[in-house]
Amino acid sequence: MRWDAIIIGGGHNGLVCAWYLARAGKRVLVLERRGIVGGAAVTEEFAPGFRNSTASYTLGLLDPAVSADMDLRGHGLRVVSRPFSNFLPTEDGRHLLMGGGQSAAAVARWSEKDAAALPDYERRLGDVARVLRLLADRVPPSGDAGGIVRAVEQGWRLLGLSPQAKRDAIDLFTRSAREVLNGFFESDPLKAVFGFDAIVGHYASPDTPGSAYVLLHHVFGEVNGEPGAWGHAIGGMGAVTQAMARACERAGVTIRTDAPVARVLADSGRIEGVELADGERIGAKVVAANCHPKTLLLDLLDPGLLDPGLRARIGQHANGSGTFRMNVALSSLPRFTALPEPGDHLKSGIILAPSLDYMDRAFGDARAHGWSRRPIVEMLIPSLVDESLAPPSAHVASLFAQHFDPNLADWEQHRTAAADAVIDTVEAFAPGFRASIVGQLALSPADLASRFGLVGGDIFHGRMSLDQLWAARPVFGLGAHRMPVKGLWLCGSGAHPGGGVSGRPGRNCARAMLGRV
Numbered sequence: 063m064r065w066d067a068i069i070i071g072g073g074h075n076g077l078v079c080a081w082y083l084a085r086a087g088k089r090v091l092v093l094e095r096r097g098i099v100g101g102a103a104v105t106e107e108f109a110p111g112f113r114n115s116t117a118s119y120t121l122g123l124l125d126p127a128v129s130a131d132m133d134l135r136g137h138g139l140r141v142v143s144r145p146f147s148n149f150l151p152t153e154d155g156r157h158l159l160m161g162g163g164q165s166a167a168a169v170a171r172w173s174e175k176d177a178a179a180l181p182d183y184e185r186r187l188g189d190v191a192r193v194l195r196l197l198a199d200r201v202p203p204s205g206d207a208g209g210i211v212r213a214v215e216q217g218w219r220l221l222g223l224s225p226q227a228k229r230d231a232i233d234l235f236t237r238s239a240r241e242v243l244n245g246f247f248e249s250d251p252l253k254a255v256f257g258f259d260a261i262v263g264h265y266a267s268p269d270t271p272g273s274a275y276v277l278l279h280h281v282f283g284e285v286n287g288e289p290g291a292w293g294h295a296i297g298g299m300g301a302v303t304q305a306m307a308r309a310c311e312r313a314g315v316t317i318r319t320d321a322p323v324a325r326v327l328a329d330s331g332r333i334e335g336v337e338l339a340d341g342e343r344i345g346a347k348v349v350a351a352n353c354h355p356k357t358l359l360l361d362l363l364d365p366g367l368l369d370p371g372l373r374a375r376i377g378q379h380a381n382g383s384g385t386f387r388m389n390v391a392l393s394s395l396p397r398f399t400a401l402p403e404p405g406d407h408l409k410s411g412i413i414l415a416p417s418l419d420y421m422d423r424a425f426g427d428a429r430a431h432g433w434s435r436r437p438i439v440e441m442l443i444p445s446l447v448d449e450s451l452a453p454p455s456a457h458v459a460s461l462f463a464q465h466f467d468p469n470l471a472d473w474e475q476h477r478t479a480a481a482d483a484v485i486d487t488v489e490a491f492a493p494g495f496r497a498s499i500v501g502q503l504a505l506s507p508a509d510l511a512s513r514f515g516l517v518g519g520d521i522f523h524g525r526m527s528l529d530q531l532w533a534a535r536p537v538f539g540l541g542a543h544r545m546p547v548k549g550l551w552l553c554g555s556g557a558h559p560g561g562g563v564s565g566r567p568g569r570n571c572a573r574a575m576l577g578r579v
């Protein structure tokens with residue numbers, strides 16, 4: 063049987079792409095190398111009786127239109143909002159608690175000036191995010207006639223920004239997070255709460271030019287209609303992708319797991335299908351790759367099909383987000399020195415990195431030592447809002463830590479010490495935490511690469527920097543999802559608009575494949 067379309071990879075973007083193609087009447091086959099679909103958005107048991115999102119751990123970027131089109135709610139997805147967005151304890155035992163309608167008062171305790179500046183910051187970031195969200199929903203321009211029309215349409219949106227918003231957009235794309243935040247605020251904890259978004263998955267200092275863009279990328283989304291908010295999918299991130307898989311199956315998509323693709327087959331410059339690792343060949347009119355662009359173009363595609371210059375440039379595609387991901391099973395809740403009693407602050411994103419200087423030191427340490435011995439940690443305790451994850455009265459926590467050199471030669475040797483550094487960091491803010499751990503999973507950048515196929519452990523399928531965004535994602539010339547062989551497409555996070563559980567690359571790619579751009 064020759065399929066209308068094969069999708070290489072059953073990550074969330076592969077599933078979204080498959081669903082839109084199937085809804086347009088195409089016969090679609092998804093081939094996933096792992097035993098489960100979901101890619102980096104999965105829920106797995108990591109210790110007996112304890113389950114949690116293994117990699118991606120919080121939902122906020124998912125495009126509401128994708129969710130509605132696929133009727134993810136109808137397929138069982140339920141998302142709860144955080145009562146507070148972030149809790150940031152400081153080393154001197156104070157804290158900043160953001161969200162819950164109380165941000166201004168909380169910030170005023172640190173700086174009246176910052177509290178007064180907060181609405182201006184939110185409005186100005188919101189103005190830029192609104193336009194970029196529109197661009198995120200479009201296929202970027204390419205060199206053909208349709209692409210030129212798209213360039214004009216999308217450029218027009220940017221030109222339509224007010225002069226202030228244009229200045230802000232340029233600053234956000236090019237400047238460091240610290241430079242942008244210093245333009246608004248003076249207090250360290252507030253700059254740290256916002257600056258954290260700039261180094262998530264970005265192996266850089268908040269002083270690195272361009273880090274402000276990553277901050278902006280993380281405010282693109284919404285949860286339950288609230289822009290910029292983050293929430294929890296009941297059942298963990300795997301609940302999102304399981305709902306997507308059910309929607310796909312309902313739409314007629316065939317999904318095969320344990321089906322690693324070893325080669326993309328092409329004849330006379332046109333896609334013919336794929337070959338699996340066991341030698342099985344499957345024919346298709348078109349193939350869309352949800353895997354990392356380097357995997358597709360350097361490993362799966364015959365080198366003779368790529369222009370040598372383009373192949374060399376793909377080889378230099380910047381990867382490696384420097385993240386270390388842990389799940390811990392807990393016998394009791396952590397007691398933070400800054401706010402020891404249980405409360406809604408524990409249901410927020412707990413940021414253990416009290417200043418931009420702390421984050422800069424963490425990056426410097428990773429560069430010098432291989433990983434940061436006082437890393438930047440975000441902790442979430444999803445079992446507080448989701449009983450399905452842990453036995454009664456026990457808990458699970460996600461620990462998402464930065465900075466850990468993705469290119470360190472032998473992560474196998476360093477994993478335990480790096481995990482200790484993460485736990486020590488939590489312990490410093492919440493004494494007794496280490497003693498409460500009854501099980502754990504620690505994933506180094508190398509583990510993220512081997513387990514999920516994330517080249518260099520990069521959580522976004524490639525750095526989110528100006529040279530790898532929009533029409534230049536993954537590289538200039540391949541920015542419209544269309545790969546250099548006829549009938550070959552890229553539908554994962556390596557394509558515009560990049561990483562995060564958004565569904566946008568998958569949906570936009572399907573549109574491009576169907577000629578609906």
Ligand SMILES: Cc1cc2nc3c(=O)[nH]c(=O)nc-3n(C[C@H](O)[C@H](O)[C@H](O)COP(=O)(O)OP(=O)(O)OC[C@H]3O[C@@H](n4cnc5c(N)ncnc54)[C@H](O)[C@@H]3O)c2cc1C
Nearest residue numbers: 071073074075095101102118119120323521555561562563
């Ligand atoms: C540790 C970590 C934390 C994160 N935290 C968050 C978060 O909290 N919120 C958020 O929104 N985002 C987060 N992200 C980012 C987000 O998870 C990813 O950007 C997103 O899941 C990528 O989705 P995707 O479908 O494009 O690719 P992937 O999820 O990477 O899926 C690609 C799929 O292709 C499969 N594949 C690869 N090669 C082959 C092959 N040869 N044959 C068959 N199948 C193949 C892989 O197994 C995988 O299933 C995080 C990521 C990581 C790693």
